[in-house]
Structure formats: structure tokens, C-alpha cells
Amino acid sequence: MLTDAVVEQVQGAADEMAGWYVSRRVDIPAGDLAEVTLPGSVKAGNGVSLTIGAPVLVEDEQYRSFEGVLTYPGMVTAKVRVEIDLNPYTSSYGEIGLRPARRVPKLLVSAERYFDGAWSVLEELARAMVQSRSSAGRAA
Numbered sequence: 001m002l003t004d005a006v007v008e009q010v011q012g013a014a015d016e017m018a019g020w021y022v023s024r025r026v027d028i029p030a031g032d033l034a035e036v037t038l039p040g041s042v043k044a045g046n047g048v049s050l051t052i053g054a055p056v057l058v059e060d061e062q063y064r065s066f067e068g069v070l071t072y073p074g075m076v077t078a079k080v081r082v083e084i085d086l087n088p089y090t091s092s093y094g095e096i097g098l099r100p101a102r103r104v105p106k107l108l109v110s111a112e113r114y115f116d117g118a119w120s121v122l123e124e125l126a127r128a129m130v131q132s133r134s135s136a137g138r139a140a
Contacts (some may be wrong), residue, residue, distance in 0.1 A: 023097030
């Protein structure tokens with residue numbers, strides 16, 4: 001049986017996780033997200049990189065999710081395990097998003113550092129996805 005204190009801790013952790021979700025629209029039709037090939041990694045201009053790993057099982061076929069790792073450069077390097085989501089945004093566009101996979105980072109990665117890195121790699125990932133799709137269309 002869960003005590004009220006345990007329930008509050010779990011709810012607080014869930015609220016904190018949801019607050020660290022970063023997403024952006026990508027210029028790919030939502031219906032095409034199932035066919036888009038993601039790169040193995042992307043690196044932003046600020047040096048933050050995102051390595052994309054294995055797919056995560058999602059029961060809704062309109063959604064895709066992958067394991068990933070954000071790597072932050074600098075005097076104090078840090079890594080954050082993330083989940084990468086591909087979702088329908090509207091019928092015309094898809095959405096990509098990142099969130100910490102297990103818990104909000106406490107050491108080495110402040111909220112500011114996390115969000116700066118997450119936004120920058122999402123920009124690069126969106127660019128790579130659109131470019132990959134354009135290249136595949138020309139090859140067909």
C-alpha cells in the first residue's frame with residue numbers, strides 16, 4: 001500500500017519530468033513519420049550531441065520513440081539519457097521531442113544547460129530528417 005508521502009513523491013517526479021519535455025514541429029507530413037529514417041547521431045553548433053539508439057515499443061502506430069543520449073561538452077562533460085519521440089503535430093506536420101528517460105538530471109546538467117542542448121540538437125535532428133527525406137525522394 002502506498003502512503004500519501006510516497007504518492008506525492010511519485011507525482012512530483014512525474015510533474016518534473018513532464019516539465020523537461022522539449023519539442024518542435026518538423027516539416028515532414030505526420031503520415032510520413034513512420035517511414036522516416038533517423039541518423040545515428042547529430043551534433044549541434046554548440047557541441048552538444050545526440051546519439052540515437054534502439055526503438056522503444058509504443059502501442060500506437062502513429063507514434064515512434066527511441067532511446068538516446070545527450071552529451072554535453074566542456075570542462076565538465078555530462079551525459080543525459082533521453083527518449084526521442086516522433087508524433088503527429090497536425091495532419092500536415094510531424095513533431096519531434098526529447099525528454100529525460102528516467103529522471104531529471106540533478107548533477108552536472110542544470111535546467112538551462114539541458115534546455116540549451118535539447119533545443120540545439122532538435123534543430124539539427126529536424127534538419128537531418130528533412131534532408132534525409134529529400135535525398136530519398138530524389139533517389140526514387
